[in-house]
Amino acid sequence: MAAVAQCVRGALRPRCPLLSFSLRTSPRLLCVATQQKNTGQNLEEDHSQSQNEQKVEPSSPEKMLTEEKAKLEEQLKEVTDKYKRALADAENVRQRSQKLVEEAKLYGIQSFCKDLLEVADILEKATGSVPKEEIKDENPHLKSLYEGLVMTEVQIQKVFKKHGLLRLNPVGAKFDPYEHEALFHAPMEGKEPGTIALVSKIGYKLHGRTLRPALVGVVKDA
Numbered sequence: 329m330a331a332v333a334q335c336v337r338g339a340l341r342p343r344c345p346l347l348s349f350s351l352r353t354s355p356r357l358l359c360v361a362t363q364q365k366n367t368g369q370n371l372e373e374d375h376s377q378s379q380n381e382q383k384v385e386p387s388s389p390e391k392m393l394t395e396e397k398a399k400l401e402e403q404l405k406e407v408t409d410k411y412k413r414a415l416a417d418a419e420n421v422r423q424r425s426q427k428l429v430e431e432a433k434l435y436g437i438q439s440f441c442k443d444l445l446e447v448a449d450i451l452e453k454a455t456g457s458v459p460k461e462e463i464k465d466e467n468p469h470l471k472s473l474y475e476g477l478v479m480t481e482v483q484i485q486k487v488f489k490k491h492g493l494l495r496l497n498p499v500g501a502k503f504d505p506y507e508h509e510a511l512f513h514a515p516m517e518g519k520e521p522g523t524i525a526l527v528s529k530i531g532y533k534l535h536g537r538t539l540r541p542a543l544v545g546v547v548k549d550a
Contacts, residue, residue: 434492434535441493444484445532445540451481452530488532496531496542498524507531509541515550523547 455477463471485495496507501524503510508524508531516525524544531542 435537437491438534438539441488441491441532441534441539444488448481448484448488449529451477451484455481492535493539494533496533496538497527498531498542498544499527500524503544503546507533507538507541508544508546510546511543513546513548516547517550519547521547521549 455474458470458474458477463474465471488494498504498508503522503524511528514525515521519525523546525547526545527542528545529543532539
């Protein structure tokens with residue numbers, strides 16, 4: 329029996345190291361393979377997740393550039409609007425200034441013309457006060473004086489007309505409060521109400537603007 333047991337141990341001794349080695353090494357190999365498999369799957373999942381994130385959201389520098397571009401476009405729009413408004417304001421100021429200069433050229437002599445109107449009124453009264461029957465060759469001095477006054481009056485009216493100053497003698501015209509000043513209202517036969525029957529003082533207009541209204545009497549209803 330002892331010999332049989334020894335023979336059995338001798339037969340099994342060469343096989344046991346291989347079996348024991350295989351049993352010792354196989355769990356480790358299986359663990360390494362499992363870890364490599366899991367690592368590969370994790371890497372694929374991380375790569376796919378990063379690709380999805382890149383597709384969903386742009387990278388940080390691109391996002392900053394997009395926001396900066398939008399800000400610059402908005403600033404450009406505001407600056408352009410301000411520039412256009414400034415141009416429009418400058419053009420309005422230029423037109424107003426030009427209009428003021430033109431009006432100053434036209435109406436700068438207004439006060440001077442008003443003073444000359446008094447001279448024209450005096451000349452008109454002087455010529456109107458001379459009796460026409462006294463203007464004869466027998467009265468050469470009176471005749472010469474009268475003719476000189478008439479010539480002076482005609483010349484001053486030419487000067488007035490040259491500078492845009494025109495007479496207003498509105499007998500028979502409709503009453504206009506912008507050109508006439510009513511001294512009285514009276515009924516008159518054969519005259520239409522609202523018309524001017526009498527001019528007490530001649531009026532004047534300077535370049536279409538009333539410089540002095542005519543003093544008139546207006547017809548009213550009886």
